[in-house]
Amino acid sequence: MVKAHDVMTEWNSSSRSRRLLPSTASLAAFEAVARCGSFTKAGAELALSQSAVSKQIASLEAMLNIKLFEQGKSRSAALTPAGNFYYERVRQILTSLSAATAGTISFKGNSRALRLGVPATFGSRWLIPRITDFYEKHPDISLEFATRLGARLHADFANLDVSIEFATDQDTDHYWRRLMAFDIVAVARPDVVAGRDVRTSEDLHNVPILLHISEVDLWDEWCASKSGREGSGKNSKVVVFEHFSMVLQAATAGLGVAIAPIALIERELANGDLVIPVDLCLKGPSCNLVYPKNMIGMRSLKLFEEWLIEQTNSQRYPANTPITAPS
Numbered sequence: 001m002v003k004a005h006d007v008m009t010e011w012n013s014s015s016r017s018r019r020l021l022p023s024t025a026s027l028a029a030f031e032a033v034a035r036c037g038s039f040t041k042a043g044a045e046l047a048l049s050q051s052a053v054s055k056q057i058a059s060l061e062a063m064l065n066i067k068l069f070e071q072g073k074s075r076s077a078a079l080t081p082a083g084n085f086y087y088e089r090v091r092q093i094l095t096s097l098s099a100a101t102a103g104t105i106s107f108k109g110n111s112r113a114l115r116l117g118v119p120a121t122f123g124s125r126w127l128i129p130r131i132t133d134f135y136e137k138h139p140d141i142s143l144e145f146a147t148r149l150g151a152r153l154h155a156d157f158a159n160l161d162v163s164i165e166f167a168t169d170q171d172t173d174h175y176w177r178r179l180m181a182f183d184i185v186a187v188a189r190p191d192v193v194a195g196r197d198v199r200t201s202e203d204l205h206n207v208p209i210l211l212h213i214s215e216v217d218l219w220d221e222w223c224a225s226k227s228g229r230e231g232s233g234k235n236s237k238v239v240v241f242e243h244f245s246m247v248l249q250a251a252t253a254g255l256g257v258a259i260a261p262i263a264l265i266e267r268e269l270a271n272g273d274l275v276i277p278v279d280l281c282l283k284g285p286s287c288n289l290v291y292p293k294n295m296i297g298m299r300s301l302k303l304f305e306e307w308l309i310e311q312t313n314s315q316r317y318p319a320n321t322p323i324t325a326p327s
Helices: 004-019 024-036 039-046 050-064 081-106 120-137 190-194 201-206 213-227 244-252 266-271 299-313
Strands: 114-119 143-148 162-167 175-180 183-187 209-212 238-241 257-261 281-283 286-291
Touching: 024 039, 024 050, 024 081, 039 050, 114 120, 114 299, 120 143, 120 162, 120 244, 120 266, 120 299, 162 299, 175 299, 209 213, 209 244, 213 238, 213 257, 213 281, 238 244, 244 257, 244 266, 286 299
Parallel strands: 114 143, 114 162, 209 238, 209 257
Antiparallel strands: 162 286, 175 286, 183 257, 183 281
C-alpha cells in the first residue's frame, strides 16, 4: 500500500528536480557566449539579438542564483569560476543531447547525412576512389566528409557521427572497430632506385629518405634494429614532411625513397609511377572506425561500417613482397 507521505515526498523531489532544469535555449545561449567570449558573436551564431542573449543569461543566473560572467568594464564575456565549472559540463551535455537527438531521428531510416571525420590523405587516396560503390549499394544514404588536419579527434566528437582513426591502441571510451593494418613500405620512382643501386633494405642509406612526421621514430627504430645503434637513421639524409600527400609528391618527383603506407599508393603502384624496390615492411598504426557508443544501432552508420569492412577485407596488400625496380 502506497502511503500518502511517500507520494508527497516523491512529488516534492520531482518538483525540486524540475526547478533545477534550465531551458535548453538558456543553456545554448550560455554555451555560445562562453565559447565565443562575446554576447554579440553568440547572438550572431544563434540568430538572436544581443539583448535576447543577455536575457537568456540573466534568466539562467537568476535560476541558479549565481553569477556566471564577471561584471567588469571589459567588453569580452569572462567566466566566473562557477561559470567555468558550469560551462564544461553544459558543453558536454549539449553535445550528448545533440548526438542523441540526431541518432534517434536516424532510427526512422531517413536520409539524414552521416557525418564522417577522415584524415585528408586517407580520404582522398583510399576512401573517395571507393565511395561510388557505397552510393550504388545505398543510394538513400548521404555522407558528409569533414577533413581532419589534426592528428587526433577531440574525445567529444564535436559535430561528427564517426571518425577514421589511426592508432596502435584505443585511447578513448568509444566503440572501436579495427579495419585494417597500415603496413608501411619503401617506395620510389623506378629510375631513382635503379640509378643508385638500391637492391636491399640495407642500401637505403644510399638515397634520401622521405618521411611523414609521424614515422620518424618508427624509421629510427628500424635503423637501430639493423645497425644495433640508436639514432643510426640520422646517418642517411632524411627529409620530413607534415602531410602524407607531400611525401608522395616528393617521391613521384624523384627526390628519394618514401617510407609510406602501401594503402595510400595503390594508384602509383598500379600505373608504375612508383615501385617497391626492397623488402622493407614496417608495422604502422591500425586503421580504425571510431564512434560514440550512443550511435550504435544507427542505420546509416551500421551500413557504412559493414561496407568499410567489406572493402578492407577485400584488400590484400603485399607484405615483404617487393616489386623490383627495372634495371
